[in-house]
Amino acid sequence: MLSDADAAALYDLLNPWDAASYPSDAFYDGLVRAASDVLDVGCGTGSMLRHARETGHTGRLVGLDPDRAALDRARRRTDVEWVAGVAAEASWAGEFDLVTMVSHAFQCLVGDDELRASLTAIRAALREGGRFAFETRHPRARAWESWAAAEPSEVVDAAGRTLRTTYHLDSVVDDVVTLTETTTDPAGTVRRVDRSSLRFLDVPALNTFLNEAGFAIEAQYGDWHCGPVTGASREIVTIARPITLA
Known part of the structure; x- marks a missing residue:
């Protein structure tokens, strides 16, 4: 993790x-x-x-x-x-x-x-x-839709690990958008999950x-x-x- x-x-x-x-x-x-x-x-x-x-x-x-x-x-x-x-x-x-x-x-x-x-x-x-x-x-640009649809981003961190990040759209309630960010390794093993809300x-x-x-x-x-x-x-x-x- x-x-x-x-x-x-x-x-x-x-x-x-x-x-x-x-x-x-x-x-x-x-x-x-x-x-x-x-x-x-x-x-x-x-x-x-x-x-x-x-x-x-x-x-x-x-x-x-x-x-x-x-x-x-x-x-x-x-x-x-x-x-x-x-x-x-x-x-x-x-x-x-x-x-x-x-x-x-x-x-x-x-x-x-x-x-x-x-x-x-x-x-x-x-x-x-x-x-x-x-x-x-x-809000008119609806950025959250492009985040959810985007291909995973990939980076090699300082420890030499290749990490991939994806976003899942959890909810849109009025002007609050909640997303889950998941970081995995190339094998698909989940290394971190973070959930956040943005207004x-x-x-x-x-x-x-x-x-x-x-x-x-x-x-x-x-x-x-x-x-x-x-x-x-x-x-x-x-x-x-x-x-x-x-």
């Missing part, structure tokens, strides 16, 4: 941070470079912040995530602050110029209460004039949550090249700023 540490290493292997290859990474790299103090919510193994430090960012970099194995991997870089926890329980007050949620981490905020509490804490963490940047998959908010619902939490939309894009959100967009990329609540 794959341990949690193995799974974290596998995630890095399957999802390298590479601005030259991935426009999403380039988009966030630009925002991080322009900010003095950055909080990455749902940082996982910390690849974005590790890359920022490696490429010369000299300000404060903080990664927040509940996954201890992912944070253990992130902590190989000791000049970044790594904090175990979730956004809803965070208590920073006016400490950051930029808060991010990358790699669709925003979609892991499934329940209304968790989402509202998380947005409230993120707003509190920002300085006046700060920015909150994140992306969520556009797919459309633009009106998303912006309502943001407005209620005290955010104004600065910009919203349908792709990583800053194109408009349309019915054909696969992403909803959002930059929001805190406003003063009445």
Whole structure:
């Protein structure tokens, strides 16, 4: 079986941070470079912040995530602050110029209460004039259908094991999609099974949550090249700023 540490290493292997290859990474790299103090919510193994430090960012970099194995991997870089926890329980007050949620981490905020509490804490963490940047998959693109239909992805991990990953669509209930990810070896032996739920908010619902939490939309894009959100967009990329609540 794959341990949690193995799974974290596998995630890095399957999802390298590479601005030259991935426009999403380039988009966030630009925002991080322009900010003095950055909080990455749902940082996982910390690849974005590790890359920022490696490429010369000299300000404060903080990664927040509940996954201890992912944070253990992130902590190989000791000049970044790594904090175990979730956004809803965070208590920073006016400490950051930029808060991010990358790699669709925003979609892991499934329940209304968790989402509202998380947005409230993120707003509190920002300085006046700060920015909150994140992306969520556009529900009209129905990405979950392509995941379930895709051929298994295959990779050789650091231990020399060939691993295959497949996805099974368990349910679609309102705007919440639940999937099971199964990792096997070439013989078909199951090495790990993970089940997760993701929320797919459309633009009106998303912006309502943001407005209620005290955010104004600065910009919203349908792709990583800053194109408009349309019915054909696969992403909803959002930059929001805190406003003063009445």
